[in-house]
Amino acid sequence: KAAARIIKGVKNNEKIVIFGHDDVDGITSTYLLFDYLTRLGSYSHYYFIPNRLTDNHGIKETFVEKVNENNYSLVVTVDGGVSSIEGVNKLNELGCDVIVTDHHLIPSSLPSAYAIVNPKREDCLYPDKMLAGVGIVYFLLATISELVSTPLPDKYLFWTAVGTIADKAPLVAVNRIMCKIVFENWQQMIDRPLSLWSSTIPRQSADYFKKNYYISNMAKLLSSGREANGENKALYFLLSPDYKQREIVSDLIKRRFDYENNISYVRHIFSKKHPSADDLYYIYFDDKDEIPYGLMGWASSYFCYLYKIPVIIMKKKGDTVVGEGKSPYSLDLVEALNYCSSVLSQYGGHSRAAGFVTKKENIDAFRKLFAGYTEKEKNNIVAGKVLNIDLEVEKEEIKNLRNKITKFAPFGEEANMPVFLVRDATIKEDLPGALIYVEETLDIEDKYDVVFTYRCDGKIAVIDARPSS
Numbered sequence: 001k002a003a004a005r006i007i008k009g010v011k012n013n014e015k016i017v018i019f020g021h022d023d024v025d026g027i028t029s030t031y032l033l034f035d036y037l038t039r040l041g042s043y044s045h046y047y048f049i050p051n052r053l054t055d056n057h058g059i060k061e062t063f064v065e066k067v068n069e070n071n072y073s074l075v076v077t078v079d080g081g082v083s084s085i086e087g088v089n090k091l092n093e094l095g096c097d098v099i100v101t102d103h104h105l106i107p108s109s110l111p112s113a114y115a116i117v118n119p120k121r122e123d124c125l126y127p128d129k130m131l132a133g134v135g136i137v138y139f140l141l142a143t144i145s146e147l148v149s150t151p152l153p154d155k156y157l158f159w160t161a162v163g164t165i166a167d168k169a170p171l172v173a174v175n176r177i178m179c180k181i182v183f184e185n186w187q188q189m190i191d192r193p194l195s196l197w198s199s200t201i202p203r204q205s206a207d208y209f210k211k212n213y214y215i216s217n218m219a220k221l222l223s224s225g226r227e228a229n230g231e232n233k234a235l236y237f238l239l240s241p242d243y244k245q246r247e248i249v250s251d252l253i254k255r256r257f258d259y260e261n262n263i264s265y266v267r268h269i270f271s272k273k274h275p276s277a278d279d280l281y282y283i284y285f286d287d288k289d290e291i292p293y294g295l296m297g298w299a300s301s302y303f304c305y306l307y308k309i310p311v312i313i314m315k316k317k318g319d320t321v322v323g324e325g326k327s328p329y330s331l332d333l334v335e336a337l338n339y340c341s342s343v344l345s346q347y348g349g350h351s352r353a354a355g356f357v358t359k360k361e362n363i364d365a366f367r368k369l370f371a372g373y374t375e376k377e378k379n380n381i382v383a384g385k386v387l388n389i390d391l392e393v394e395k396e397e398i399k400n401l402r403n404k405i406t407k408f409a410p411f412g413e414e415a416n417m418p419v420f421l422v423r424d425a426t427i428k429e430d431l432p433g434a435l436i437y438v439e440e441t442l443d444i445e446d447k448y449d450v451v452f453t454y455r456c457d458g459k460i461a462v463i464d465a466r467p468s469s
Contacts, residue, residue, distance in 0.1 A: 002099045002115040003143040006076065010042045014073045019063060020049040020235075021079040021133070022226050024219045028163035029078035029101075029134040031238045032156050036141050039150060046072070048230035053293040056320075056357065057346065059087025066230065068094050077101060079133030082118055083348050085111045101140060103133050103169075104348055105334055128173045134163030135175060158182050158189035165212075166219035168352065171412035179410045183211055193238050197221065197249050208409040209402070209458030216456050224255040226294070259294070266295050267302075275307050280374040280381050282307065283367055286315035293317070296324040297353070304328060306437070308385040310336065310374065314363065320345065321363060324355045330384025331377050340369040352413075387451060387464055390418040395430045398422065402458055411456075423449045424468045434460040 009016050016037065020030035030047050037045045048063055055062065059081065067075060075091055075098045077084075082102040088111035091098050097114040106120050117136055119126045131139075138152075138160045145152050161182040169175050182189050187204040194201055197218070202210040225234025233255075237248040269290050275282040282303055291299060291313065300311040304326040310333060312325040327333040332351040337344060340356075343365045347356035358366060374381060393401060401420070411417045427434050427444040431452060436442055442465055451464035 002076075002101070002117050002140060003147055005074070005097060005099060005114060006037075006140075006144060007040075007147060009074045010037060010040045013042075013044055015071060016042065016045040016074045016076065017067065017070070017072045018045070018047040019059065019075055019077045019081065020047055020232075022049050022052050022232060023079070024166035024222045025133045025163040026079040027222050027225065027232065027234050027238075028159045028166075029137040030232075030235055032134065032137050032141060032159055033076065033078060034235075034239060036144070036152070036156075040144075040148065046070075047232075047235065049232040049235065050230065051226045051228060053226060054228065056317075057348070057355065059084040059091070061090075063087070063230070064090045064094070067091060067096055072096055075099070078137050079103070081113070082110065082116065083107050083346075085109060087111070088113050101133065101136050103131055103136055104350070107348075128175070130170045130173070131175065132160075132164040132167040132169040134160050134167075135169070135178065138178075154185070154188050155191040158191060162215055162219055162222075165215055165410075165412055166223075168350075168413045170414035171410055172414050176410065176415060179412075183208060183410060186211055191238075192242075193245055194218070197245075207403070207458070208406040209454070209456070212410065213457035220256055220259075221249075221252050224252050224259060262292055262295055263298060266291055266299055270299065270303075274303060275309060275311075277307075279307070279309060280378055281310045281312070281370060283312045283314070283370065285321075285363060286313065289315065291315060293322075296322075297326070300324055300326040301353075306439075309381060312370065316360065317357075319359075321358050321360050322355065323358070325353070327352050327354075328381075328384050330380045331374070336370060336373045336377075339373040340366055343369065388419065389421045389451060392421045392423070395422055395425055398430060402454060405454065417453045419451060419453045419463070421449065421451050425450050427462065427465075431460050431462065434462050436462045436465075438462060438465060440465070 018030050018033050020026045030049065034045060034047055048066060073096055075096055077100045080102055081100040082104055088098050092112060100111065100113045100116045102118045110116060117140060119129045119131055138156060141152055157178060161179045164175050164179060171179060190201060202214050222234040225232045227233055233248060233252060237245055237252060240248060296313040300313045303311040308328045310325060310327040310331050312323050314321055314323040325333050333354040334349055334351055337347040337354055337356055343358055343362040345357045349355055405418055424447050425431060426447055427442060431450065447468040448465040449468055450462055452460050452462050455461050
């Protein structure tokens with residue numbers, strides 16, 4: 001139904017606008033749909049991507065006014081919209097059809113859209129429920145492609161992999177198949193803008209880690225494009241001609257450099273503000289306005305990774321308070337927020353990453369409710385802190401280990417990088433160049449029983465170490 005309506009819109013030269021989301025999943029989703037509409041012959045399609053640093057999530061009045069002013073007759077949302085009941089109603093009142101494509105959890109009531117494409121719908125028979133937003137757009141375009149006999153370019157699968165990996169969608173089932181195809185057919189998947197961004201594109205024969213690290217850096221670049229008034233510089237980069245792209249990518253790289261500097265600053269802020277080993281959760285309210293909005297998600301991810309507990313970072317935004325949280329596998333964050341819903345104005349997301357809006361006077365009540373929910377889930381959270389080791393290896397095996405594990409790639413959510421134990425090892429000699437992710441200070445020349453894994457770039461990461469007995 002959604003595919004047929006989009007085809008009709010192109011044939012009738014309707015003004016179509018894509019309502020995106022400003023993360024990598026949303027950017028790649030918007031790019032694929034925008035590019036394919038161009039291929040179909042549309043010359044009246046546009047995009048609008050709210051800036052999460054200044055705009056609240058979902059279809060808001062600003063976008064409704066934009067639709068009204070420009071007489072758009074079809075809105076297609078990507079990576080969002082399934083909770084925008086009021087926004088969709090207002091668009092309908094303007095005589096505008098709305099197609100929602102989304103992968104977030106289905107709320108109790110759905111918006112009155114022309115079509116809602118989301119595999120998490122109860123009446124959806126598609127067996128894989130954990131597609132990223134860009135995966136849903138890819139299959140929507142595949143349906144259109146079948147109806148109009150206009151094939152999809154190979155590069156679309158590359159960008160689907162970028163958005164899927166960046167959004168931490170589980171790398172199982174169809175997500176895994178799509179990403180594996182990209183890694184195994186790398187050269188034919190490469191899109192033109194990539195060569196303008198970097199001259200160091202891994203070759204077809206390059207190992208998995210080099211390709212994965214490249215995708216990781218590409219995703220970081222795309223996350224730096226936020227602008228005002230529905231614009232996004234990362235998307236503009238992907239859609240622009242060559243002479244423009246060189247200029248735009250320089251600005252995106254500079255923004256990314258500034259972002260990394262801000263991360264160092266936030267790390268410093270939190271050097272003495274962190275959970276204890278026995279805590280079941282960590283909530284931090286930034287009442288001094290020290291953490292940039294764009295780093296709230298990073299800060300919550302950082303502590304969640306280190307302490308294996310759900311983490312919420314909150315701060316004021318105008319008259320409201322916004323929160324971003326991350327959670328380990330041991331707790332469903334959306335279920336936790338649902339438990340706290342009586343004091344939340346809005347919330348949504350995934351089981352491991354979610355956000356919400358509330359009022360400042362509700363912060364204490366939220367803390368109590370969240371504490372109550374984590375206490376209820378205490379056994380699961382405590383069990384989730386246990387570090388599971390996949391294999392004990394000898395010191396002499398480490399030098400060949402990196403190449404061996406690539407046979408099991410790609411790695412990601414629910415397809416985790418293996419965790420190894422080596423006994424009586426020194427980091428200096430047996431794990432040279434390893435990055436240390438433990439709170440304790442380790443002497444790289446002393447002997448430890450070391451637990452380690454590999455990062456996305458193939459470097460060894462020490463995640464636990466105990467003095468050898």
